Amino acid sequence: MSVTIYVEGGGESKELRTRCREGFSKLIKKLGFDRRMPRIVACGGRRKAYDMFCNSITSAKNDEFPILLVDSEDPIALSPWAHLKVRDKWDHPVGAEDDQAQLMVACMETWIMADHLTLRKVFGSCLRESALIPVKNLEDRSRQELLEALKSATNDCGKYRGYDKGTRSFQILAELNPKSLDDNLPYFHRFRETLGKHI
Secondary structure (H helix, E strand, O other), X not given: OEEEEEEOEOOOOHHHHHHHHHHHHHHHHHHHHOOOOOEEEEOEOHHHHHHHHHHHHHHOOOOEEEEEEEEOOOOOOOOHHHHHHHHHOOOOOXXXXXXXXXXXXXXXXXXXXXXXXXXXXXXXXXXXXXXXOOOOOHHHOOHHHHHHHHHHHOHHHOOOOOOOOOHHHHHHHXXXXXXXXXXXXXXXHHHHHHHHHHO
């Protein structure tokens, strides 16, 4: 089975989309899929990711399995497709399976916050660990809370060394230990299980 992941991230910059693709690729390789890697498409905005995914569903062959991977933006209480319908008014495409909608709940910063050990390695002594959010029930936190906590925890690291969305976030994504995410984030575990099922 050929798997393609249409991921939200990278904005309009070719360089950022490349870094986004590299960050997700390195993390997925560490999940054990290095010999059967999915194709990663960094789509920029979330709507663009959805549109590209829908187009791929229409044209997919029997041995192709497209996956949509976007931020949920908010904590969720519904199934992924139902959440996307309520929040974004996105329809469940005809022919798409339930596990073809994958969510970073509530955002990529949740994945980053779930691995305190890697944050220590990346930021070193300038990391203010007391500002990090405990890993328990991280998917119940808001994206704003997560982003502010990461910025606060790295505020003393100096210009261009603290946490910021974009280049820095994708660099950290590539360094993450997927076991920390799999142990602490049910929706990341769902993502890993889906890859294992279809690759």
